[in-house]
Amino acid sequence: MFGFIKNKLKKIYDTFTTKVHALFSKTTVDPETLKELETILIGADVGVKTTRTIITNLKKKYEQGQIAKGSDLKNALEQELHNLLSAQPFEQKSNIFLLVGINGSGKTTFAAKLASKLQSEGKKVLLVAADTFRAAAVEQLTTWAKKLNIAIESGTQGQDPASVVFKACETFKQKQFDALIIDTAGRLQTKTNLMKELEKIKRIISKQLPENTINTLLTVDSMLGQNSLEQARIFNQSTDLSGIILTKMDGTAKGGIVFAIVQELNIPVAYISFGEQTDQFKNFAPQEYVQQLLEE
Numbered sequence: 001m002f003g004f005i006k007n008k009l010k011k012i013y014d015t016f017t018t019k020v021h022a023l024f025s026k027t028t029v030d031p032e033t034l035k036e037l038e039t040i041l042i043g044a045d046v047g048v049k050t051t052r053t054i055i056t057n058l059k060k061k062y063e064q065g066q067i068a069k070g071s072d073l074k075n076a077l078e079q080e081l082h083n084l085l086s087a088q089p090f091e092q093k094s095n096i097f098l099l100v101g102i103n104g105s106g107k108t109t110f111a112a113k114l115a116s117k118l119q120s121e122g123k124k125v126l127l128v129a130a131d132t133f134r135a136a137a138v139e140q141l142t143t144w145a146k147k148l149n150i151a152i153e154s155g156t157q158g159q160d161p162a163s164v165v166f167k168a169c170e171t172f173k174q175k176q177f178d179a180l181i182i183d184t185a186g187r188l189q190t191k192t193n194l195m196k197e198l199e200k201i202k203r204i205i206s207k208q209l210p211e212n213t214i215n216t217l218l219t220v221d222s223m224l225g226q227n228s229l230e231q232a233r234i235f236n237q238s239t240d241l242s243g244i245i246l247t248k249m250d251g252t253a254k255g256g257i258v259f260a261i262v263q264e265l266n267i268p269v270a271y272i273s274f275g276e277q278t279d280q281f282k283n284f285a286p287q288e289y290v291q292q293l294l295e296e
């Protein structure tokens with residue numbers, strides 16, 4: 001079943017690449033070409049509003065005679081996408097990370113990846129299992145912590161996650177850790193509960209570690225497409241996001257959603273994550289990302 005869905009998605013992916021390159025190989029570009037490009041971008045999750053902005057800018061260039069052939073279109077599109085993404089660079093503010101996002105989007109996996117990287121840089125890392133909603137969630141992070149030989153603070157199932165975070169902040173100060181990575185729950189009975197809980201966690205960290213600005217990062221499953229824009233909007237309202245982690249980029253999604261998130265919500269992309277091994281992520285680089293998106 002899963003294989004079937006995967007193959008189907010792969011077909012959509014190939015269609016994107018094939019279609020966009022059919023436009024880039026044209027000897028002359030006309031207004032119809034731009035219309036076709038608009039449809040293709042929407043199909044790649046770039047979103048209606050953001051696509052419109054891109055197409056409007058391209059139209060201007062076309063009317064000024066700067067886009068005559070397919071290769072001009074490719075260069076101009078690359079430039080537009082690059083401008084969009086580099087307008088909002090991510091700046092790491094401290095070594096305090098709060099990971100938020102809907103269930104299954106990759107928070108726990110990314111917590112382990114980031115912890116491993118910071119540890120390899122010589123930092124003393126403390127992981128925090130603040131997802132006390134499910135016992136399995138604590139176990140999952142504990143397994144990672146053991147495997148990586150990294151310290152972990154965790155509570156018991158049902159315990160107030162903010163109290164786990166409070167204790168973790170105490171440990172962080174007392175034992176002089178360098179980095180704090182907090183994994184949170186993705187699902188509670190209601191969205192309001194989850195948001196209230198995250199707000200409370202942030203308040204606790206700010207109070208306990210006032211000299212540090214928290215990096216609040218939202219994991220966005222690249223396979224979910226347009227739904228992610230609305231999620232990002234909701235999380236941003238209550239947690240004031242510092243950046244996005246685009247996960248599951250080893251899948252077939254094109255990841256066009258980041259353009260919509262960056263443009264419509266002004267949230268920068270911080271990391272790209274693409275597998276289940278700890279080294280499978282990197283800092284987001286706009287140029288490389290755009291090239292990958294458009295490559296054949």
Ligand SMILES: Nc1nc2c(ncn2[C@@H]2O[C@H](COP(=O)(O)OP(=O)(O)OP(=O)(O)O)[C@@H](O)[C@H]2O)c(=O)[nH]1
Nearest residue numbers: 102103104105106107108109186247248273274275
């Ligand atoms: N292929 C792939 N799988 C991933 C990636 N990141 C996470 N996964 C897998 O996706 C599933 C969900 O990841 P988790 O890290 O548990 O997600 P979560 O956000 O912590 O989920 P909850 O704890 O339920 O809220 C797991 O099976 C992970 O192994 C990725 O970049 N690529």
Ligand SMILES: [Mg+2]
Nearest residue numbers: 107108131137
């Ligand atoms: Mg988790």
